[in-house]
Amino acid sequence: MFPSAFFFLDRRLSLTSSQPHTRARGVQLLSEVLHECYGNLTEREVLIAFYENRLKDHYIITPPVLQGLRALTKCTVLPPGSAVSMLRSLFQDVHVQVRLDSVAASRFYLKIYPKKFLKGLGADFVFGFVQSMDGERDPRNLLLAFQIAKNIIHRGYDLGKFTEELFEVTSCYFPIDFTPPANDPHGITKEELIEALRAVLSGTPKFAEFLLPLIIEKLDSDVQSAKLDSLQTLTACLSQYEHKDVAEFLEGLWTSLRREVFQTSSERIESAGLAALTTLTSCLSRSVLNSDSEDSLSTFLDLVLKDCKHHLCEPDLKLVWPSAKLLQAACSASNRASHIITAAVMPSLIDQYSSRTQCSHRRTLLEVVVRFIQSVKTSQSSENEESVFSAFRESLCSMVFSALSETNSSLQITATSMLTSLAQQTGLLLDSDIELAVDHLTRLLLTEEDDRVSLAVVECAGALAALHPAAFITKLIPRLKTEIVASEQYSHHAVRQRCLSALAAVSTQPSIVRESTPVLLEVLSSAHTGNLVGFSVEEVVLACRSLQRIAEQVQDTEETGQCFHEVIIPRLLSLALQAALQGLSGFLSGCFHVVRLAGQTASRAVSLFLDGDVSFLPDNSFPSHIQLLKQGDSWSQSQMVCLLMGCVCSLPRSVEVPQIDQLLSQLEEMSCTCSHPLSYTSAAKCFAGLVNKRSQGDSLDSLIQRTTKRVCSELDSTSSPVRTQAFTLMIWVAKALLLRYHPLSTALTDKLFSLLGDADLGAMAADGFSLLMSDSADVLNRGCHADVRIMYRQRFFSENSAKLVQGFNAAPQEKKPNYLKALSNIVNKLPKQETVLLLSLLLEALLCPDQGVQLSTLSCLEPVLINPPPALIQQLEALVSRLLALICSASHGYVRIASLRCIHALSRFPEHEILPFRARVLRALARPLDDKKRLVRSEAVQARGEWFLLGSPGGR
Template sequence: MAAEENGVWGLVEVFVSGLQDGKAAELATGTQVKAGNCTVLQVVEALGSYLANSEPRTRGRGVQLLSQVLLQCYPRLTQKEVEVLVLFYENRLKDHHLITPHVLQGLKALSMCETLPQGLAVSILKAIFQEVHVQSLMQVDRHIVYTIITNFMRTREEELKSLAADFTFGFIQVMDGEKDPRNLLVAFQIVRDIIVKSYSLGPFVEELFEVTSCYFPIDFTPPPNDPHGITREDLIVSLRAVLASTPSFAEFLLPLLIEKMDSDVQSAKVDSLQTLNASCAIYGQKELKEFLSSLWSSIRREVFQTASERIETEGLSALHTLCQSLSRSVVGSDGEDLLDSFLNCVLQDCKHHLCEPDMKLVWPSAKLLQAAAGASYRSCYKITTSILPLLLEQYNQHTQSSQRRTIVEMLLGFLKLQGKWIHEEEDENALTGFKDCLCTVMYSALTDPNVQLQLVGIKALTALGSLQGLLSTSDMELVVDHLYRLIVEKDAQNHLAAMEASGSLARMYPSAFASRLVPKLSEKLQTDQMEPSQSSLRQRCLRALSAVSTHPCIVRETVPLLLRYLQHVQKGSILCAEGMISVCQSLHLLAMQCQQDTESLWYYHQTVIPCLLALAVQAALQETQTQAESPVLLDESVLTAMVPVISAACSHLSPELVTPSVSQVVGLFLHGDVSFLPENSFPRRFQPFQGGESEEKQRQLVALLMAFVCPLQRNVEIPELDYLLLELLTLSTSSRCPFAYTSASKCFAGLVNKCPAGEQLDEVLCSVMERIESGLVDGFDRTRVLTLLLWVTKALVLRYHPLNTQLTDKLISLLTDWELGPAAADGFFLLVSDTPDVLNKACHADVRIMFRQRFFTENVPKLVQSFHAADEDKKPNYLKALSHVLNSLPKQVLMPELPSLLSLLLEALSCPDRVVQLSTLTCLEPLLLDASQILSLHMDTLVMKLLSLTCSPAMAVRIAALQCVHALTRLPLHVLLPYKMQVIRALAKPLDDKKRLVRKEAVTARGEWFLLGSPGS
């Protein structure tokens, strides 16, 4: 023990006398006390003489040591020790100024003590407030004072509150004049806590406001490479939290904000408006009353005059909050409704601008009124009832379409706001009285020849119709008639908008649409079919039928109608593929709309699939004399259009519902079981897999099988899967028709992708591998086998199946193949892109996240390596494969890899293949925007190659090259300036390009280059 005691004495002496920090001693002492080798008391005893030394520097060292020990071991102090230490430290505060920082350190340690006796917190704070002039300390030491206060506020709230307003006053003195952003953040937090935790402010409200508001608006730019990471935004937010924390500040804050809003600095305006917004949210009538008129004129001025959208948005949002606060407050006993008089003010200043629909201020005024109206039911009611009659009258006074359009657009804005309140107070609707006038105006807009006016009219009518319970049945019938006219009218330009409107209104008024619009459209569809000039009208009707099917009861009308029409077309009255394709497109749209609605979707599934299959089988079995005479329905484009129709009917149904029809459809294709098809008396048996080569027509229908089985959810069991897979495999390598064997490969891949891992899958894959290996040797099958290989590889790459590496390597090796090389290179596009019909998320395929990244990291090194080893004439294949892979990747992933690939990309720019050039350019463009650092090292090459590509014979390449030259301007200025003149001169040539689209890009690029390093840009 004695030895240890000596040890302590020794360490203390070393520390105090050694004027440079004896780190070892310091730590040793701290850790020794912590480890229990000596007590704080012993340290104090050992320090004894030093603490009383007459030399302030030595006393300082003594106190410093003690404070550091305390900081290490404050949790172990007893209550008694704490009491003594507090007394000692409080006294030391009166000591020499050199010592103060160390004393504060010690107090900070003590402030964290849980054993600090009652009352001492107050006494410490009092001592600090009294003895220390905080703002003459260093930043670190000031920070300690704030920390002490924060600590006490956290643990001794009750005690501090007993100090009443003295505490607040003390703190005001502490922070008065603070300049360091780090400290300000803490200080703002303390002020906020003082207010939020309701410490007494006493008479010091204004002082507290002054001491914080003097920083408003915050003007602070962090130094470059600031290690503390405090941003201007941090300070703004924390100051705003203080200023907008209490209504007591209102009388000081509001005049300040009004003044700062007039500032010339944009950011100050924005900050003022945002702070106003935040503080209005907690203010009531009492606080706002006095300032309402000045607030309004400031907000109005900002919104009217500003050039910046940001300020406008903030201004509107401040007005919105202001009105909300006014609406919230209870009307005073004197009966004066501030909201009412405020809105009167707003109306008075804005209303007359609405009468000048050509002038600049019309929109700011409308926006202000709408912001106010959006605040509450009361304000909405008041503004609407006052504005609507005016706008309706204005509509009739102005006869020009463009003016009318502005008026209807404003009406639309006000109508949209109604929806917000209409559910709350159903008894009194601001619009009821104007319904008829509104309808008249809308109808007049819908019949106007001006397309823009019509369009707004349609939108406004939709908004009007969506307001529950406003329009009667007879109104709706009139609306439907107008929409019908807009859809079928000759040269109708707004038919799409009219269809969209019908779709959304049909949800609310299904009977009106089912009884009026659907029969009329159907009738239109039947008449004048023979004329080819009517084809656009037919398409419009078909599309409208699907667009309006947003309610189950309409779906039941439209689906049979469309199917009947399809049969009608098939029977041969019109022999054109486009007709069928547009019916299919319309059916597909319809299916997409009812995807969420099980009832409609189930009806659709049951009705559409048997009908389409029956039609297709019928067509495939028809006897024809020659191959050329094959039915239109078997046209590849028609079958392709049918695929999404069937897929959409299957992908979203639950397994229980869909299982029976799965076995029916699989039975149809494997065994020719046609029993579930309507009108199933066919001349021959349907045998797509057995038919042999003479039955290519039947084989094509595999596409429909694919459309049915591939999008099913993964838990739907497919009967006879092994047999089916085997048949598909055979078909994919034996058929001669590209459409048939590609569909078979896709269907096979789609199924393999979903097969659960296990023996069954391994066997299937084994046989595929064999087939591929042998097929690639043989001369006839090679293209077919490549197709199969591509699709199977894709299926496995998507699900991370271990075999995918082997298959991809096979593909890479095929790049050098004299016959299949280019096709294999294009195949890489297939591997990494999304396919619309199979193997995508909508088909419930097993797609792992980031499969592209994985594919990239696994295969790009191989491609690069083989590229360098390849013969000169094979290199384009590699570049093409590479650029497909690179193009598919998000640029964030590409960025780290760029340095290693950049030389390759630059080489690819000189590759004569246009596809490679184009995809390399599209790959480079986003990189130019982000990876400026790396690219700026290669400026010479980059500029030269890009400029030479601007004269490429291919238009798309020229455009892409010019876009890259434009993107170059985002690089750092000093990198660009040496090339400025060269680029501007070189771009003069594409300005005279023969194609307009190229000239346009050249103009944009050259304009930007001119602005580089020029004043005002």
């Protein structure tokens, strides 16, 4: 290629034409060529001069010229001074008024790229840029301009005397007010513009003297979003500034921030204001003090204290909280700030607390103190530093302990959270304080009747025990043990309950678990032997729950793991077996949850159930060869199968279950023949749980086919005594297979569809769909490592919705409710996009007289209404009249409530769509205002209130 030859040839051909379009095509061609061969150009000066000259030509030619210049800037070596001259021409000759997109875009593009040459241009470049973006209104260009301005600032161009100009030309857009037009193809959002502009304005401290007055002015605005933007921009720039940048604006900033927090009507603005105050304080804290300069931090904090501190002495007035929040925001900024502020406010708060007599005042003061302690917690960086509160330790302790001894429950609750916060201040509390705290907590646990207080106490004990286990081991646990186990006459149900949950809450450290679990086991075994007077089933369950909670929360160490597998679980199984042999009930449900956690025990459990091997159980006095899976004489033994399910169905898929074929066949037998509902259901679930995890292959397929055949033949004989059992097994196996996308699931789900028309099982089949679609808590969920494919519900729905609609249309009138119920069970669990496909069927279902169908239809409609699809808006008439009919006529209160919620949700639809219904809805809603049920009335009041606001001034 000979570029220069080509160039002259081309020029002669078209660049001298009198038609600007022809000239433009010529330049375009040249520019494209340059893009291909910029690497070996020799005539760069000539080309640059040519292009600069072309910029003066007709505006149509500008885009290809810019393209060409861009190609030239890609040259590795530009002649000295050429970049500067190119840019001069650009700024001079390209007018922003030429608003072709490509023009603007390529112009700015040009400027971002060859930055390596531009520093020499310095202030001239900035000035050129300022001139070219002045008056820009196109959001795309603005976004680009803001990005360039940010680059100019960040890459250290010399702004020279044009700092103010650059600020002016960008800040005139602040705060951004931009609503993208509907169907905007460029997708530029207000947030993008805000972020981009904020990056410019907060980019350099050089802007401080201009920006801060501007922000103070904009904070006065009535527009909430402008306030918010101003506060956030302030926060952003303060994190870059030094104290000298803000020094002269401190008073103005403080006045504005104080006003925003004192008089705010919005939580977002309040928190943005507080965040700005924190950043401002930490900006001042970063300043280095000279001997002759004043300490701007303490000057500023004096200002804050002067305006806020006295409000802390008026705990019944409104401003106590805004003042406390402001002080805490400043306090959390730095260590020095927290020292200054706490030294100023704590003495008076402590003083106030002891002199006030009204409980509500003392509680407010206590809460203020708690927030102060918490605000310091976040800023404490170095561990060995003394706590800010050390000087007040004694008074704070006596404050918290006196509050714990009060009779007022809200004071006690606040005191527990104060105790927690104090304990979290590193090195603040002494051992003796902790011991005293444990004494107080123990006393409250044993004596306090108020549920909210005991909940708070248990929570506090848990938090403290994690930090200071020793005091809990020596004091709390022995005391609780005595209370639970030993004392018979005084201890009653509620106290035991609290003790049990406290034991669980404090057991977070292995050292505590060592002490607490034996107590719980002792409770369980004494409950059994009847040693404990009045020990109820719920307490047994609670003790097991506590064990479960401990297993879940304790630090996973080898020691605790072993403790659970070797001691606790065998002991529990043994207790459960004893109970079963003695015909006691109520033990199982508790044990189940603990046993689930025990993977390693699974093989022992299998041999216990299949072979009657009891050798691993402690207190071994069982008869040998007990047969738990054989149809025995008592259901108390057969229901033990739910423990087997707990053990084997929660294993990871990689762990082999021993003797699985034998186990499966016995489970199948039991589930098809047993007459005790818990037993056959558990057997079916256990079977399903194992089938779900078996590896793919012929042995699995033949197992499924065998089971399917057996189940279907039982279901087909209407006189069979075990149809319910067969149905239960079918539905669980279907679920197990559906979850893993097994192709053989279809035979079972089709059977389920056909049962919707069955005289006896129809209603059960409809409910069965809910079981298929929902997560079950104890088996076949991800927590049990089951094989659950994503989107299995959607897949089931898309494969079967047609069958359902067909079945519905074909069914005789009296069977239709079963189909609608099945439908609502499916749709209830689906994401709402899928629901939309069935809108017309859902609307149909609203007419169904069955309450269950109405309720579940309404509950799947409500979330759809929050973000209504266009299809729904077309059916508004049908929807509104059906909902209003239900509101007035439904016999069940919950249906009326659900319909009212839907009508309420409708009030947030686009105004022009629903305004025509306003009068009708308001009339119809007058009636439920006089409903006999209060809950219905209160929903009606809310819904009617919203509909009244619709289309009314100041309403919406």
